Amino acid sequence: MSKKILMLVGDFVEDYEVMVPFQALQIAGHQVDAICPDKKAGQTVRTAIHDFEGDQTYTEKRGHNFTLNATFAEVRAEDYDALVIPGGRAPEYLRLHESVLEIVRHFAGARKPIGSICHGAQILTAAGVVRNRKVNAYPACAPEITAVGGEYVSLPFEGAITDGNLVTGPAWTAHVEWLKQFLAVLG
Structure with a gap:
């Protein structure tokens, strides 16, 4: 059965972490609405490509433009079955929007599926x-x-973990396992 999924994105969301789930979940038959605070359907966010090239941390390069297909101000969390939060640079400033946090709290409180990857945490x-x-x-x-009372579970970069309605993974390298687990929770 088709589900309605909300995806929270912003400028410099990680390219693979927005593009791959956005397309894969649609291929699986679900409706995915990608939104960004202060932006409307048809507008774009810029993506960043994070890669693992042997440095002490990931490298970052300019990615693609990703077109939003829903308007943030018009979305009601109650109308959606699940939430996806990609990583990249966007989460560090999206978390400053109280309206974004209220959306997340709605999904958590209603025990609806939440998929978060990388810096989406x-x-x-x-x-x-x-x-x-x-x-x-x-x-x-x-x-x-850990500072807010969660238990960080270390996994291989191809792994993911499900805890009730919450499915999390370390980076785009975990997409196969993360998406499998998210689809299982989604039903």
């Missing part, structure tokens, strides 16, 4: 929804997760 921690939850994210987010 920054939004989860800011929303206060990871206390007593097992969470994975890009390893640099581990201190934020």
Whole structure:
């Protein structure tokens, strides 16, 4: 059965982490509405490509433009079955929008499926929804997760973890497992 999924994005969202789930979830038959605070359907966000090239951290390059297909101000979280939060640079400033945090709290409170990957955990921690939850994210987010009472679970970069309605993974390298687990929770 087709589900209605909300995706929170912003400028410099990680390219693969927005493009791949956006398309894969549609291929699986679901409606995916991508929104960004202060932007409307038809507008774009810029993406960033994060890669692992042997440095102490990922490298970052300019990616594509990603076109939003829904208007943030018109969306009602109650109308959606699930939430997806890609990583990249966007979560560090999206978490400063109270309206973004209210959306996340709605999905958490209603126990609707939430899929978060990489730095998407920054939004989860800011929303206060990871206390007593097992969470994975890009390893640099581990201190934020534990600081708010979550349990950071270290996984291989191809892994993902499900804790109830919450499916998390470390980076785009985990898409296969992360999407499998998210689709299982989605039903």
